[in-house]
Amino acid sequence: MNFKLSEEQLALQKLAGDFSRQEIEPISDKLDREGRLPDDLIKKCAQIGLLGMTVPKKYGGTEVGNLSCVLAIEQLAYSGSGAWWLVGFNNSIPESIANFGSEMIKKKYLKSFCDGSAYASIQFTEDETGSDPAALTTTALPGGDDYVINGMKRFSTFGAREGYAVTYTKDENGNCTAFVIEKGREGYSAPKIWELMGGGGMEAADVYFDNFRVPKENLLGIKGEGMKILLSWIAAEKIQQCAAAVGIAQAALDEAIKYTRNRMSRGRPVSGMQGIRWMLADMQAKIEACRWLTYKTAFAQEEKASSWQTESATAKIFVVPAAMEVVEMSRRLHGAYGYAREFKIERLYRAIAGCASIAVSLEINHSIVGGWLVENR
Numbered sequence: 001m002n003f004k005l006s007e008e009q010l011a012l013q014k015l016a017g018d019f020s021r022q023e024i025e026p027i028s029d030k031l032d033r034e035g036r037l038p039d040d041l042i043k044k045c046a047q048i049g050l051l052g053m054t055v056p057k058k059y060g061g062t063e064v065g066n067l068s069c070v071l072a073i074e075q076l077a078y079s080g081s082g083a084w085w086l087v088g089f090n091n092s093i094p095e096s097i098a099n100f101g102s103e104m105i106k107k108k109y110l111k112s113f114c115d116g117s118a119y120a121s122i123q124f125t126e127d128e129t130g131s132d133p134a135a136l137t138t139t140a141l142p143g144g145d146d147y148v149i150n151g152m153k154r155f156s157t158f159g160a161r162e163g164y165a166v167t168y169t170k171d172e173n174g175n176c177t178a179f180v181i182e183k184g185r186e187g188y189s190a191p192k193i194w195e196l197m198g199g200g201g202m203e204a205a206d207v208y209f210d211n212f213r214v215p216k217e218n219l220l221g222i223k224g225e226g227m228k229i230l231l232s233w234i235a236a237e238k239i240q241q242c243a244a245a246v247g248i249a250q251a252a253l254d255e256a257i258k259y260t261r262n263r264m265s266r267g268r269p270v271s272g273m274q275g276i277r278w279m280l281a282d283m284q285a286k287i288e289a290c291r292w293l294t295y296k297t298a299f300a301q302e303e304k305a306s307s308w309q310t311e312s313a314t315a316k317i318f319v320v321p322a323a324m325e326v327v328e329m330s331r332r333l334h335g336a337y338g339y340a341r342e343f344k345i346e347r348l349y350r351a352i353a354g355c356a357s358i359a360v361s362l363e364i365n366h367s368i369v370g371g372w373l374v375e376n377r
């Protein structure tokens, strides 16, 4: 067992940290208020190698792997903005396509995710279903050389941006079938972008398909077996969310240390009080546990360990609530100022809230792990 990150991983971590501090942190408050990423951010991310980290080099990726990807996400999420989702999606979604797509699909679409010319989206949630994607109602029915898609998708991150999406449908046999679709083509509209509580820049859109035609060759994986692809993507997404939660929690601890060192009580910094130091120590312990569990799970994914999808649910059950506790402790240590928008902790508090619900709620993860324990152990 080796707990040391490689030279390349450390270099990528530093690169992403510098990028986060220089490019993301200064605009994070604006992102929260406006809810939209700057148009040039995707190219900037591509230029420094943050996109396509999990995509083979022959399709335009850097192939540095899942652990490197979570190291970068942790650094980007430190800002408390939603910019990390861009890096998350332009890694996890092309990875799904690389794992399940035909040679034609891989050659046609992967490069543009890696060079920043396409925003990646995934579309499974609908107005009537989120936690239970098996209940989706959007249909894809054969029509000549195409499939014709009708229905709607809710909260499709970057669904209104130019690029490609992996869209989950019900085929003519009532089974889940996935397609790689070109967003914005005739029959595709994304009229609503949700205003969110935090994570500024996530750009979650409602998407409508009205006789949208997709060539049969754009079917991803095996017809009727889309659920397998979706579950694998969701498992990957959870690890990314754990990494983001670690980054947000680390920022919360750093803010708490800074604040309590400067906040005076009876002529002395409150950081001198034992009770406050114990809280800081608890936060540090939780973050370390979360960080290493996240890295270990990303490593299991990279190694394609048979248990990695259950491990990702296990990690989310522990990491997200622990990170939320850390952020809440930091907010309390800020006193009343923790409730004010001028202080970064307020943004972090709103940012962490989404991790418990997006891409499978904590409750569902408990059901996954509990079911696995009872049925397989």
Ligand SMILES: Cc1cc2nc3c(=O)[nH]c(=O)nc-3n(C[C@H](O)[C@H](O)[C@H](O)COP(=O)(O)OP(=O)(O)OC[C@H]3O[C@@H](n4cnc5c(N)ncnc54)[C@H](O)[C@@H]3O)c2cc1C
Residues within 6 Å of the ligand: 121, 122, 123, 124, 125, 128, 129, 130, 131, 132, 154, 155, 156, 157, 158, 196, 202, 204, 354, 357, 358, 359, 360, 361, 362, 363, 364, 367
């Ligand atoms: C900002 C944002 C971005 C998003 N991005 C995307 C995206 O890009 N693509 C996409 O497809 N979706 C996206 N989503 C949707 C998100 O993944 C779903 O909202 C999420 O899966 C939860 O579904 P739901 O809201 O329908 O919850 P529901 O399924 O309505 O659940 C409501 C409550 O009931 C509980 N519950 C439901 N079923 C069970 C059960 N069987 N056992 C125990 N408890 C249960 C849940 O845990 C939850 O507490 C996004 C959402 C947000 C807010």
